[in-house]
Amino acid sequence: MSVASVATRASRALPFPAGVGMARHVVGRNVVAFRRAWLLLISGFAEPVLYLFSLGVGIGALVGGVTTDGGTTVSYATFVAPALLAASAMNGAVFDSTYNVFFKLRYQRLYDAMLATPLGPRDVAVGEITWSLMRGALYSSMFLVVALVAGMVHSWWALLALPAAVLIGLAFGAVGMFATTYMSSWQHFDYVTLAIQPMFLFSATFFPLSTYPEALQWVVRVTPLYHGVALERGLMLGEVGWSLLGNAAYLAALGAVGIVGASRRIGQLLLT
Amino acid sequence: MEGVGVVTEGELRILDMDPATDGAAIRARLGVCPQRDILDEDLSVEENLWVYGRFFGLSRSEVHRRADELLQFAQLGERRRDRVEPLSGGMKRRLTIARSLMNNPEVLLLDEPTTGLDPQARHVLWDRLFRLKREGVTLIITTHYMDEAEQLCDRLVVLDHGRIVAEGSPRALIAEHSTREVVELRFDLDDQERHVDAVSGVGERLEVLPDRLLVYVDDGDAALTSLHARGVEPLSSLVRRSTLEDVFLHLTGRTLVD
Numbered sequence: 001m002s003v004a005s006v007a008t009r010a011s012r013a014l015p016f017p018a019g020v021g022m023a024r025h026v027v028g029r030n031v032v033a034f035r036r037a038w039l040l041l042i043s044g045f046a047e048p049v050l051y052l053f054s055l056g057v058g059i060g061a062l063v064g065g066v067t068t069d070g071g072t073t074v075s076y077a078t079f080v081a082p083a084l085l086a087a088s089a090m091n092g093a094v095f096d097s098t099y100n101v102f103f104k105l106r107y108q109r110l111y112d113a114m115l116a117t118p119l120g121p122r123d124v125a126v127g128e129i130t131w132s133l134m135r136g137a138l139y140s141s142m143f144l145v146v147a148l149v150a151g152m153v154h155s156w157w158a159l160l161a162l163p164a165a166v167l168i169g170l171a172f173g174a175v176g177m178f179a180t181t182y183m184s185s186w187q188h189f190d191y192v193t194l195a196i197q198p199m200f201l202f203s204a205t206f207f208p209l210s211t212y213p214e215a216l217q218w219v220v221r222v223t224p225l226y227h228g229v230a231l232e233r234g235l236m237l238g239e240v241g242w243s244l245l246g247n248a249a250y251l252a253a254l255g256a257v258g259i260v261g262a263s264r265r266i267g268q269l270l271l272t
Numbered sequence: 273m274e275g276v277g278v279v280t281e282g283e284l285r286i287l288d289m290d291p292a293t294d295g296a297a298i299r300a301r302l303g304v305c306p307q308r309d310i311l312d313e314d315l316s317v318e319e320n321l322w323v324y325g326r327f328f329g330l331s332r333s334e335v336h337r338r339a340d341e342l343l344q345f346a347q348l349g350e351r352r353r354d355r356v357e358p359l360s361g362g363m364k365r366r367l368t369i370a371r372s373l374m375n376n377p378e379v380l381l382l383d384e385p386t387t388g389l390d391p392q393a394r395h396v397l398w399d400r401l402f403r404l405k406r407e408g409v410t411l412i413i414t415t416h417y418m419d420e421a422e423q424l425c426d427r428l429v430v431l432d433h434g435r436i437v438a439e440g441s442p443r444a445l446i447a448e449h450s451t452r453e454v455v456e457l458r459f460d461l462d463d464q465e466r467h468v469d470a471v472s473g474v475g476e477r478l479e480v481l482p483d484r485l486l487v488y489v490d491d492g493d494a495a496l497t498s499l500h501a502r503g504v505e506p507l508s509s510l511v512r513r514s515t516l517e518d519v520f521l522h523l524t525g526r527t528l529v530d
Binding site: 028036 | 295296297299300302304306308310311312313314315319322323324326327328329372375
């Protein structure tokens with residue numbers, strides 16, 4: 001067996017990121033398409049910034065200081081900014097991987113054309129998720145700059161807030177894409193809203209976990225956005241501990257499950 | 273066939289490779305032109321070609337060079353910067369074919385290439401496909417149009433419910449499954465039944481359609497003369513050569529296949 005065939009066999013056995021070689025052309029396709037729609041960039045960036053000023057600064061003026069689960073007291077805007085970063089990373093990834101992927105899959109039939117080339121289902125899944133993460137990273141860095149200028153960043157650890165936001169995007173994007181392969185009509189997207197909305201409001205996003213009743217705290221701890229929020233808040237406020245690794249591992253595992261599931265399902269849907 | 277489906281029965285080898293394990297290598301050498309033009313509507317005409325070429329791992333300069341050639345080939349040079357959506361059906365189909373040629377395929381699969389096109393667009397397309405054939409590309413065409421098959425194909429396979437029922441060149445198929453000529457006879461509608469007996473026996477085969485009788489013969493004029501001698505006077509008669517359509521309908525029947 002030649003070295004090359006060993007390498008291909010090994011790469012087939014790995015679920016990720018072996019497809020990256022060809023997947024970059026899927027990203028390339030999206031870059032070309034996006035050149036004409038670059039104004040959309042503003043919407044992805046505006047959402048968290050508007051929340052930050054209305055809730056963080058506006059409501060924050062009424063609330064005063066907040067004591068975090070880590071024990072430090074900070075202004076409400078500083079408390080809520082990391083959570084908004086996490087939530088917008090989630091929202092962007094979910095929107096991309098559900099509505100956009102559904103449209104490409106069922107209406108534009110974009111993936112049918114791709115699969116008639118040497119690209120495989122995994123290239124398509126990895127390429128689409130990568131593209132979504134690239135956009136997400138851009139939005140997140142713009143948000144971080146705004147937060148920094150507004151004086152809401154208090155630690156050098158905040159540099160890691162960007163990769164953390166990408167990880168959140170990966171977890172939600174991969175699972176969202178997996179879920180999308182099971183959807184057959186636009187009505188099914190109501191379930192997406194049903195899952196996203198409560199998470200957005202109650203993942204220790206707008207008030208510390210300690211303010212929830214004991215029983216609910218455990219429910220909150222299970223949801224993925226909670227781990228995203230905890231991770232971002234720890235990094236941006238400099239409350240760094242080993243538990244952050246646990247949060248990151250939770251998100252990484254979710255992402256891996258999503259990618260493997262999504263590639264399989266795209267294969268089943270389009271190749272049979 | 274495109275190296276993407278699953279083999280349900282029998283064995284499939286494409287370009288001497290097994291699609292189950294060498295799918296990507298096979299697809300790299302195939303051009304696929306599906307029945308529905310699934311072009312990328314977010315992109316312009318030329319971008320469609322560039323992006324698709326990149327999926328085959330071609331370099332940037334290579335896809336630009338190839339796209340320039342193919343835009344000319346597909347007569348789309350003037351629309352290269354336009355979006356795909358406003359293009360006419362014929363243009364979209366030519367773009368789909370141009371796109372499927374980006375990787376210089378050895379084999380081009382065309383699924384009903386001219387369905388839904390107006391006659392002009394059809395002829396332009398046939399002309400392009402002829403050229404490809406001359407350049408040595410193997411065309412595999414599925415079509416319901418027998419005139420198209422007759423025009424483009426060297427070798428034909430007639431499928432009925434997924435089974436091969438006949439195979440050969442258009443000419444050989446006509447020779448084997450039909451007569452040289454066909455006489456079409458029209459009578460008054462109520463009258464037709466009465467003439468069936470008188471007409472039968474003249475040709476090799478007689479087919480009774482709701483509005484006319486088809487007599488399959490080798491010499492149409494001779495058959496007409498002998499019909500006149502028998503006193504058969506149709507409202508109109510027409511002698512024509514047998515076509516692939518006759519062969520196809522004979523082999524697969526006239527019942528609607530849905």
